[in-house]
Amino acid sequence: MAGNSDLKLLGAWFSPFVRRIEWALKLKGVEYEFLEQDLRNKSELLLQLNPVYKKVPVLVHNGKSIAESVVILQYIDETWKQNLLLPTDPYQRAMALFWAKFVEEKFTEVARKALLSTGEQQEEAAKQAAEALGILDKELKGKKFFKGESIGFLDIVLGWITIWLEVVEEVASIKIYDSHKFPFLNEWKGSFLELPIIKENKPPKEDLLVYFHNIRQFVLASAITN
Numbered sequence: 001m002a003g004n005s006d007l008k009l010l011g012a013w014f015s016p017f018v019r020r021i022e023w024a025l026k027l028k029g030v031e032y033e034f035l036e037q038d039l040r041n042k043s044e045l046l047l048q049l050n051p052v053y054k055k056v057p058v059l060v061h062n063g064k065s066i067a068e069s070v071v072i073l074q075y076i077d078e079t080w081k082q083n084l085l086l087p088t089d090p091y092q093r094a095m096a097l098f099w100a101k102f103v104e105e106k107f108t109e110v111a112r113k114a115l116l117s118t119g120e121q122q123e124e125a126a127k128q129a130a131e132a133l134g135i136l137d138k139e140l141k142g143k144k145f146f147k148g149e150s151i152g153f154l155d156i157v158l159g160w161i162t163i164w165l166e167v168v169e170e171v172a173s174i175k176i177y178d179s180h181k182f183p184f185l186n187e188w189k190g191s192f193l194e195l196p197i198i199k200e201n202k203p204p205k206e207d208l209l210v211y212f213h214n215i216r217q218f219v220l221a222s223a224i225t226n
Contacts, residue, residue: 007032010046010058012039013203014211016160017069018057023156024073026197028080070100070157077153085153099139099146100157107132108160111176115168115212116219126174133161133182140184144191151195155188159198162189167208171216 009025009032011018025032037046037056049065050058059066059075066072074097077085087093107129114125136158140146146154165177179186192198 006060006062008035008060009033010035010037010049010060011056012037014208015056016164019201019203020069020156020159021057021059021072021076022201023159023197024076024085026201027085027151027156028076028083030076030080070104073153073156085147085151085156087147087152096146096153099136099154102132103136103154103158107136107158111165111168114174114176115172115216118220122172122174126176129176130178130181133177133185137182137185140188143184143188145188151192155192159192162192162198163202163205164208167205167212170209171212 007025007030009018009021011021011034013036022034035045037043039055042054046056046058047054049060050056050067053067055067057067057069057072059072061075061079066075073085086096110125110129110132114122114129117125145151146158161177168174169176177185
């Protein structure tokens with residue numbers, strides 16, 4: 001691994017957004033120091049380094065902090081040129097960023113709503129999330145990964161569904177992912193999970209189930225009392 005004496009990642013073990021950054025750094029062979037954060041009792045360091053959003057991940061490189069996982073991924077790719085995640089062709093690069101934005105807005109945020117809601121609101125969110133997956137499935141047709149034969153930017157952005165989505169479905173008692181409806185995504189998922197950096201860097205499902213169950217219960221209880 002390429003050493004870097006001044007690279008720190010503020011994160012939390014359960015966060016799929018933090019895991020994106022770890023995957024990217026490990027793919028590039030870049031060493032870093034991981035600083036686990038308690039998001040129920042946020043540290044002064046986290047509040048100082050990410051005063052706008054006050055959440056993880058935060059990457060600190062040479063004393064400068066960068067927040068928001070997709071922004072951090074792009075920074076990592078532009079700073080360490082080995083195993084490039086984004087295409088060098090300007091059009092293909094723009095398309096990768098377009099689809100990353102689509103994943104965040106039309107899928108990730110909607111799946112989060114499905115996890116933290118009930119009734120009609122939850123049903124609608126689950127439906128919208130499944131529709132977004134259908135669009136992404138078509139985009140994968142004929143490719144092993146979104147980038148082609150090797151893992152790239154969009155694969156890492158969407159990669160959380162290979163582990164966390166099943167947890168979200170189980171905790172919230174909903175169905176978003178259908179392997180029969182999304183055959184290309186299903187093949188991609190298998191290929192993604194076989195990658196050594198993914199196999200070796202994923203949290204235990206049992207622990208995720210407990211954590212996200214507690215988060216859902218807390219949010220729903222807060223909604224009732226407020």
